[in-house]
Amino acid sequence: MITLTHYLVLGAALFCVGLYGVMTRRNAIALLMSTELIFNAVNINMVAFSRFQEPGFAHGEMFAIFIIAVAAAESVLGLAIILAIYRSRQTVNSEEMKLMKW
Amino acid sequence: MQQFLFYTFAASILIAAVLTVTVKNVFHSALYLAFSLFGVAAVFALLGSYFLAGLQILLYVGAVVVLSIFVISMTKHITGAGAAGTGRRTLPALLTVLASGGLLTNAILRTDWGAPFAHSYGAGTDAAAIGSHILSDFVIPFEAVSVLLLAALIGAIAIIAKDEK
Amino acid sequence: MDKISLLAALIPALPFAAFLAVTAFARRRPMGAALTSIAGTAAAFALSCAVLYAELTAPAVHAVRAEWLQLAFVNLHMGVLVNQLTALMLFIVTFISLLVQVYSIGYMRGDSGFSKFFSFLSLFTFSMLGIVVADNLMQLYIFWELVGLSSYLLIGFWYDKPSAAAAAKKAFVVNRVGDFGFLLGILLLAYAAGTFDFSGVIAFVSSGAVPPARMTLIALLLFCGALGKSAQFPLHVWLPDAMEGPTPVSALIHAATMVAAGVFMVARLFAVFSASPEAMTVIAYIGGFTAVFAASIALVQDDIKRILAYSTLSQLGYMILALGAGGYTAGLFHLATHAFFKALLFLGAGSVIHAVHTNDIWQTGGLHKKMPVTSITMLIASLAISGIFPFSGFWSKDEIFSVLKAGGHTGLYLAAVAAAFMTAFYMFRLYFVTFAGAPGEKSEHAHESPAVMTVPLMVLAFFSVFSGLAALPHAHNIASFLYFGEPERAGLNTGIALTSSAVAVSGILLAWLVYSRKALSAASLKAAAGPLYSLLRNKYYVDEIYMFFIRNVFFVLTAAVKWFDRRAVDGLVMATGLGVRRGGDGLRRTVPGTVQSYALAVFGGMAVILLASAWFHPDLFGFGGLLK
Numbered sequence: 001m002i003t004l005t006h007y008l009v010l011g012a013a014l015f016c017v018g019l020y021g022v023m024t025r026r027n028a029i030a031l032l033m034s035t036e037l038i039f040n041a042v043n044i045n046m047v048a049f050s051r052f053q054e055p056g057f058a059h060g061e062m063f064a065i066f067i068i069a070v071a072a073a074e075s076v077l078g079l080a081i082i083l084a085i086y087r088s089r090q091t092v093n094s095e096e097m098k099l100m101k102w
Numbered sequence: 103m104q105q106f107l108f109y110t111f112a113a114s115i116l117i118a119a120v121l122t123v124t125v126k127n128v129f130h131s132a133l134y135l136a137f138s139l140f141g142v143a144a145v146f147a148l149l150g151s152y153f154l155a156g157l158q159i160l161l162y163v164g165a166v167v168v169l170s171i172f173v174i175s176m177t178k179h180i181t182g183a184g185a186a187g188t189g190r191r192t193l194p195a196l197l198t199v200l201a202s203g204g205l206l207t208n209a210i211l212r213t214d215w216g217a218p219f220a221h222s223y224g225a226g227t228d229a230a231a232i233g234s235h236i237l238s239d240f241v242i243p244f245e246a247v248s249v250l251l252l253a254a255l256i257g258a259i260a261i262i263a264k265d266e267k
Numbered sequence: 268m269d270k271i272s273l274l275a276a277l278i279p280a281l282p283f284a285a286f287l288a289v290t291a292f293a294r295r296r297p298m299g300a301a302l303t304s305i306a307g308t309a310a311a312f313a314l315s316c317a318v319l320y321a322e323l324t325a326p327a328v329h330a331v332r333a334e335w336l337q338l339a340f341v342n343l344h345m346g347v348l349v350n351q352l353t354a355l356m357l358f359i360v361t362f363i364s365l366l367v368q369v370y371s372i373g374y375m376r377g378d379s380g381f382s383k384f385f386s387f388l389s390l391f392t393f394s395m396l397g398i399v400v401a402d403n404l405m406q407l408y409i410f411w412e413l414v415g416l417s418s419y420l421l422i423g424f425w426y427d428k429p430s431a432a433a434a435a436k437k438a439f440v441v442n443r444v445g446d447f448g449f450l451l452g453i454l455l456l457a458y459a460a461g462t463f464d465f466s467g468v469i470a471f472v473s474s475g476a477v478p479p480a481r482m483t484l485i486a487l488l489l490f491c492g493a494l495g496k497s498a499q500f501p502l503h504v505w506l507p508d509a510m511e512g513p514t515p516v517s518a519l520i521h522a523a524t525m526v527a528a529g530v531f532m533v534a535r536l537f538a539v540f541s542a543s544p545e546a547m548t549v550i551a552y553i554g555g556f557t558a559v560f561a562a563s564i565a566l567v568q569d570d571i572k573r574i575l576a577y578s579t580l581s582q583l584g585y586m587i588l589a590l591g592a593g594g595y596t597a598g599l600f601h602l603a604t605h606a607f608f609k610a611l612l613f614l615g616a617g618s619v620i621h622a623v624h625t626n627d628i629w630q631t632g633g634l635h636k637k638m639p640v641t642s643i644t645m646l647i648a649s650l651a652i653s654g655i656f657p658f659s660g661f662w663s664k665d666e667i668f669s670v671l672k673a674g675g676h677t678g679l680y681l682a683a684v685a686a687a688f689m690t691a692f693y694m695f696r697l698y699f700v701t702f703a704g705a706p707g708e709k710s711e712h713a714h715e716s717p718a719v720m721t722v723p724l725m726v727l728a729f730f731s732v733f734s735g736l737a738a739l740p741h742a743h744n745i746a747s748f749l750y751f752g753e754p755e756r757a758g759l760n761t762g763i764a765l766t767s768s769a770v771a772v773s774g775i776l777l778a779w780l781v782y783s784r785k786a787l788s789a790a791s792l793k794a795a796a797g798p799l800y801s802l803l804r805n806k807y808y809v810d811e812i813y814m815f816f817i818r819n820v821f822f823v824l825t826a827a828v829k830w831f832d833r834r835a836v837d838g839l840v841m842a843t844g845l846g847v848r849r850g851g852d853g854l855r856r857t858v859p860g861t862v863q864s865y866a867l868a869v870f871g872g873m874a875v876i877l878l879a880s881a882w883f884h885p886d887l888f889g890f891g892g893l894l895k
Binding site (some may be wrong): 161194195197198199201202205 | 574605863864870871873874875878881
């Protein structure tokens, strides 16, 4: 029997993998992709909660939909920024993106 | 059957995700990501949210990943050694992630979730329910998101646009 | 809430409204400014007359007050206290202020700061009336400082003239010295009494709960305020310099009203001062000394306004002397009569300056024919200040002499008589040199001032002649109106009247002999006086002595303080700042600057904190069973 706990542990595991990617990837695009993993971990939790805690309602799914929309906007802007940085500095290495450090 | 499907999907999601964050080649990384997101869509379907599963495939796999691949190919030396692979913080990151995961799992396992409703697979919410939600009690967030997307669109164009000088 | 106190509360408000209106709307409309200002003061004057009339017919104390601030140990009020003293002062201040403002229309005509001048005059009138109606020490102090401010603004009115700017600064700084003592006195008194209200303070002091030494200290500190405002020795140095201001200002502020604030304050708190006989003695001697000291300087000055300024010092000395000797009525009576004739003298001097464009009396002469109104009114004022029967000064000076004689202060009495002799001499020296004799080099184009200036002179001349009659032995005379404790019934003392008249007449005769008849040459007098002459001429070198101390003592001290502040205090602050900066600079280098490292720090830190919490409080995290 697959219970809520299974889905939540799956979400937690996916979240941790995404977090690892965010902390370690050098390529800024890969970094953004890692954040997508984190979003998906959250979405799994949302849908699972919706399904198990209040069946018949779709509130969790609604949240997931909005998260997907915001994530899309985020990735568009993130990629745009990366592209702009690439244009001016010829790099997508996140280690070199530290202009704000004095 | 459910257990088999769940574990299969979960395993493929996690393996693909781990590959996404570890392989050197960013292009491969994007492909693993797409695979992983497919798995998430399958989990949604398993949970009965077919509409969301479709949305996941269309938006994430269809749009976000493809966009990422575009950008990867537009930035030329992606496969070069400089920006590939993982950085120096591997060990501390691994420890942090394991600690976080342990804490999260501990919290999940020790929380009393009440008596979960036994849900019948296959009898999920249909798109009509979601649609009526969007146009009734979620209409204001919906409108706000549409404005947000428009702003993101314009913002992206403004950031990318070359200075015409 | 009675009508009289409400009227009295309205009196300061009217000039204040005029001040606001002029400042806000009439900067570019000179006549509008003048008329607004005069209308405000005229209305205040009308109300003051009503208050004075009410007090004359039915003397009573009217008070109204509202809570202002509640402090831990004392409550502050805003209030109005009207008694006979208030009524008289309200009348004098609004009356002189009104006449001076009318006069200023003529005197200040064409000045670029015409509107500003009137707004300042209104501000001054407001502040002075605020002092007069205040019902507690703190309110009095606030208006006291406001008066100081308006005085500063008006002395430095022609601020592009360096001497005027310096004089304004000097007045402000010298007053600060006095006001510092005043504030200490107020706080000491209010702390002991537990209230700032006059009635409460006076009741407290009369109860005799204060040890005599403490009482003397409080009285002397309070008197420091009067030293500054009423320009008594040794804080008198600012008043002669204040003559750099426009002459109407000198008349209003530095002769008739503001400098009377110190005298008024001593009178208002007379119960406090009289509780300490030692302080009263000190006050009397300071007053007496200032009277003689300033009169002797006035003997040899050349500047018409400076002569009058030293004369003011001397007359204020008389008032302080009278109060210090216990002559409450005498001091205030002299304040009233002096306000009239000194305002008249200054306005007359202003009229002369307006005509001849010089302050030096030796460059004028024979102005009587060209400026008859000014000359005659000046003569009246000179007779009044010299104390010639039946002019007002005669009556008020005699009151003071009687008080001194009755109190057995023989030394002070002789000093006062000597000062009276000198007063008569220097006033008529001024009069003969300016108006009589041959025309001076600048008298040629002199002409009488316009009516807007001469009418105030005539009104003041009327009061200079007749205001003394209030002292006639009569049921409603000044002594039964203004008194402390018991109404005084000291009638006219023939001996004293004859002495003072003889002294005044001989002073005038000497001046006539020297400066009009030229029977005695001024040069030979000068030679006879020798070093004394140069001593007087240089005002006893007081300014020089002060400067010497400021240079050699004060500046050395301030240099030491500056060194300590710069090196020790600032050094500590700088060291702290520098340390933080260096430390931050060092820490900065340890930060990689990439977003990812920050993410690691955030999540790693969170994990460490959670794990540590789980270690120390296992139950919170459900590890209780696990670790046991």
